[in-house]
Structures are given as structure tokens and as C-alpha cells.
Amino acid sequence: MNALGIIFSDMQDWNMxxxxxxxxxxxxxxxxxxxxxxxxxxxxVNSGLNKMCIITKSNYRSLMEHVGSGKDWDLSRKKGGILIFPPYALGENHGLFQGRLDALKRVLHYISSSKEKYVILSDCDMIYNIDYNDVIRYHIEKDSEITAVYTKTNIERDTSVHKTLYEIDDDGRANDILVNPITEGNYNVSLxxxxxxxxxxxxxxxxxxAHNYKDxxxxxxxxxxxxxxxxxxxxTGYYAHIDSLKSYYNHSMELLHRDKLNSLFYAKTGPIYTKTKDSPPTKYGKDAEAKTSLIASGCIIEGYVENSIIFRGVKVGKNSVIKNSILMQHTTVGENTQLDSIITDTYAMINDDRVLLGYSNCPFFIKRYSIV
Structure with missing residues (x-):
């Protein structure tokens, strides 16, 4: 594909x-x-792009470690491939950028030196599986200056302020755009x-x-x-917007439904790639039991897990019960412990004989490296 990809890593960090x-x-x-x-x-990558960059803002060490040279996405190459731009630049641009335009100013030389005809701008807080070739064909067909990708969906008043909405005429052209409105109902929501x-x-x-525009x-x-x-x-496919801890929990739990899992990870447009890790298979104790859960490799499960998402390297002790929870990498749960509607960040440790109960509409979050 004759297109350059530009990815913004932190457009919604203030709300998470x-x-x-x-x-x-x-x-x-x-x-x-x-x-x-x-x-x-x-x-x-599935759409055929082989040149892209990531514009970072803050706390980007783990992002650099994850993406690396891009080899897990077939982007480690002499020409093209992937670049990660730090948040600072020379000249008049000092400090963190304020909005996408301000970020793009700092990579203008990279854009100008690229030979690709088209550019795809995308954030990271929207989860979906799409073929950008279809979008570019539509862009050409309409002789469009800007082609925006959207989906029709219901939004709630408390989350609408994080969204951009389009009003569209019969020909598909936007005639009004609402940025961060306070509303609810069925709308054309920007991806x-x-x-x-x-x-x-x-x-x-x-x-x-020239005009000092930033947003x-x-x-x-x-x-x-x-x-x-x-x-x-x-x-029109599966879509999730991760803009808060609540939305993160709700959309993560959706993956436990086979139809939504398949529509995201097994769509015709292509698979979802990630960094490969040489983890051993998960070990289940003789009294362990798991139901309706996603459990990654490298775990040790000796208790009961139901309706939960368990990341790599998690340990669940004997007689412990994990329900409706998300345990991130290298979380350790002791013996005789009960967790319900809990999110643990990486390397959290919950000791023996603990009972932690959250709510499905308000999960309890345990910070990284915390000991409970």
C-alpha cells in the first residue's frame, strides 16, 4: 500500500x-x-503498510520495549519499517505536545521526506480490525480531502465527552462535527x-x-x-473504546463471549500480532479448575478461575477463587484468597487468606508492585 502510518500513543492518557x-x-x-x-x-500491517511511526508523549519505556525493532509485525527492515519519536523536538517546540496538530508539527520533516502518497493517522485507544485498503479506495472515489472512519453505536452521557461525533449527509460528507459533546443516544462515532x-x-x-493551531x-x-x-x-465490525478504567474492564470482559472474541481476533482482514515471548505452557494443579476464562501461557493455576482474564506469568495459589477479574502479568495470588471484580496491575501480590470484592460497574484496582 502506498501509505504512511502515523500512530499517536497517548491522546487519552489524562482520563486513564x-x-x-x-x-x-x-x-x-x-x-x-x-x-x-x-x-x-x-x-x-495487514493492510500492506510497511512504513509507520509512533509519536510518544510520556512514560514510553514499556512501549519501546514492547515494539522494539518491529520484527513481530514484520517491520524490521532496512527501508521503511517503524520509528518511535520521543515527545521533544528542537526549535520552537518545547515540552510535551498539545494535541495531534502540535505533535505532527514535530515530525513534519519525517512526513515531508516520505514518498508515500497517502497518510493514515490513528490513535491507540480504539480497538477494531479493519482493512485500510477499503478506506483509501473510498477516499479516492469521493475525491475526499479528509476521510474519517466512524461507526454507528449508542453512547452514554458520562462517556460522550471523550468522543467525536459526525453528522453526515446522504452522500457521506460530514456537515457537522461535535467534539467532546455531552449527549447520549445513537450517533456516528469517530474511531x-x-x-x-x-x-x-x-x-x-x-x-x-502559521496560526499556532494545536488540536x-x-x-x-x-x-x-x-x-x-x-x-x-x-x-461495521466489532469496536471498543478504552477511555477509562470502567470501559477497560467492560470491554475486556466482552472477550469472554466467543462471538465478540472471534469478530476481533479472527476477522477476514487478518490476525492481531503481538510481541512473541518464550513462555512455557500454563501449569494446572490437580485441584485447579478454570471456566469461561482467557488464560495466557506461563501461568501456574492451583485454584479456581471463572469468568476472568489471566495474563502471562500469573500465579494462583491453592484453594483461591478468582471470579470476574483481570490479573495482569506476574500477579501473584496466595492461598485461600478470594477475588471478585478486581483488576491487578503487573507484579501485584495478594497474600494468603485475603477477600477482595469489587463491583462489576466499579472494579477495584490494585496498583503495580502493590502488596495486599
């Missing part, structure tokens, strides 16, 4: 303080063995993914520099919806 306190949003563990960035990278011609994106960036959604989409030809491509 628990999960993103020591890592970027892109590096948040998901689904037992993945990171959020795996879905964006896999979509691009925070856009396709543009590279030349057009360069003009946008130069215009942003792509406000300063380009919403304020200039009538001036630009913004067309909207509808995505």
Missing part, C-alpha cells in the same frame, strides 16, 4: 490515570497477552482514524504553524467542516 500512570496508553495490556498498540499496528493525501496533510501542518479535532475538523471535503467511511 490508573492504567497509564507508569506507561503510555499504547502499552496498556489487553486481552491476556496483547497491548493496545497491537491492534493499530496489526491493522496497518479517531483519518486518511489524507500526504500533500494535503503537509499544507494543514504549515497552516497550523486537530477542534481547529481542523469542527471549525472547517464546511471548507474541507470531509467524507466519512463506516466501519
Amino acid at each position: 490515570t490508573e492504567l497509564a500512570s507508569h506507561r503510555s496508553v499504547a502499552a496498556i495490556p489487553y486481552g491476556g497477552r496483547y497491548r493496545l498498540i497491537d491492534f493499530t499496528l496489526s491493522n496497518m 479517531n482514524t483519518w486518511v489524507m493525501n500526504k500533500d494535503f496533510l503537509e499544507k494543514l501542518i504549515y497552516d497550523a504553524i 486537530f479535532s477542534y481547529d481542523v475538523l469542527a471549525s472547517r467542516v464546511s471548507a474541507f471535503k470531509i467524507y466519512c467511511y463506516e466501519y
Whole structure:
């Protein structure tokens, strides 16, 4: 594909303080063995992109360790491949960037030096499985300046403020764009993914520099919806927006339903790749039992696990009961312990004879390296 991929790693970090306190949003563990960035990278690789960059903001060490040279996504190559840009740059750009436009200003030279005709911009907090070739064909067909990917879905008032909504005419062109509204109901919700011609994106960036624009959604989409030809491509597959601890928990639990798991990981558009780790098979004790759960490799399960997601290297002691919970990498649960509706970050330790009960609408979160 004749396209350059640009991935923003931290557009929603301000709203996920628990999960993103020591890592970027892109590096948040998901689904037992993945990171959020795996879905964006896999979509691009499966669509034929072989050149892309990740624009980081803060806490990006674990992201760099996970992505590495990009070999697990077939991106370790002499020409093209993947680059990770740190948040600072020379010249007038000091400190952390403020919005997508401000971030793009700092990689303008990289964009200008690229020979690809099209550019795909994407965040990491949206989970879906898509073929970008279809989006680019639609972009060409409509002679669009900006093609936005969206899905029709119901939104709630308490989460609508994290979303961008499109009003679309019969031809598919956006005639109004609502950024971070307070509303509820069925809407055309942005997947925070856009396709543009590279030349057009360069003009946008130069215009942003001249007028000190920083925010792509406000300063380009919403304020200039009538001036630009913004067309909207509808995505109809499985979609999840990770914008809070609650949404992280709810969408993770959805993966325990076979139909949703298959629609995300086994779609016709291609598989989801992640970093390969040489972990041994999970060991189950003679009295262990597991039901309706995702359990990764490298675990030791000696208790009872039900309706839960267990990441690599987790240990569950004898006579312990784990229900409706998410245990991230290398969590240790002692013996005779009961967990229900709990999320543990990496390397958490819960000692013997503990009872921790959360709620499905408000799971209890245990920080990284915590000892309970």
C-alpha cells in the first residue's frame, strides 16, 4: 500500500490515570497477552503498510520495549519499517505536545521526506480490525480531502465527552462535527482514524504553524467542516473504546463471549500480532479448575478461575477463587484468597487468606508492585 502510518500513543492518557500512570496508553495490556498498540499496528500491517511511526508523549519505556525493532509485525527492515519519536523536538517546540496538530508539527520533516502518497493517522485507544485498503479506495472515489472512519453505536452521557461525533449527509460528507459533546443516544462515532493525501496533510501542518493551531479535532475538523471535503467511511465490525478504567474492564470482559472474541481476533482482514515471548505452557494443579476464562501461557493455576482474564506469568495459589477479574502479568495470588471484580496491575501480590470484592460497574484496582 502506498501509505504512511502515523500512530499517536497517548491522546487519552489524562482520563486513564490508573492504567497509564507508569506507561503510555499504547502499552496498556489487553486481552491476556496483547497491548493496545497491537491492534493499530496489526491493522496497518495487514493492510500492506510497511512504513509507520509512533509519536510518544510520556512514560514510553514499556512501549519501546514492547515494539522494539518491529520484527513481530514484520517491520524490521532496512527501508521503511517503524520509528518511535520521543515527545521533544528542537526549535520552537518545547515540552510535551498539545494535541495531534502540535505533535505532527514535530515530525513534519519525517512526513515531508516520505514518498508515500497517502497518510493514515490513528490513535491507540480504539480497538477494531479493519482493512485500510477499503478506506483509501473510498477516499479516492469521493475525491475526499479528509476521510474519517466512524461507526454507528449508542453512547452514554458520562462517556460522550471523550468522543467525536459526525453528522453526515446522504452522500457521506460530514456537515457537522461535535467534539467532546455531552449527549447520549445513537450517533456516528469517530474511531479517531483519518486518511489524507500526504500533500494535503503537509499544507494543514504549515497552516497550523502559521496560526499556532494545536488540536486537530477542534481547529481542523469542527471549525472547517464546511471548507474541507470531509467524507466519512463506516466501519461495521466489532469496536471498543478504552477511555477509562470502567470501559477497560467492560470491554475486556466482552472477550469472554466467543462471538465478540472471534469478530476481533479472527476477522477476514487478518490476525492481531503481538510481541512473541518464550513462555512455557500454563501449569494446572490437580485441584485447579478454570471456566469461561482467557488464560495466557506461563501461568501456574492451583485454584479456581471463572469468568476472568489471566495474563502471562500469573500465579494462583491453592484453594483461591478468582471470579470476574483481570490479573495482569506476574500477579501473584496466595492461598485461600478470594477475588471478585478486581483488576491487578503487573507484579501485584495478594497474600494468603485475603477477600477482595469489587463491583462489576466499579472494579477495584490494585496498583503495580502493590502488596495486599
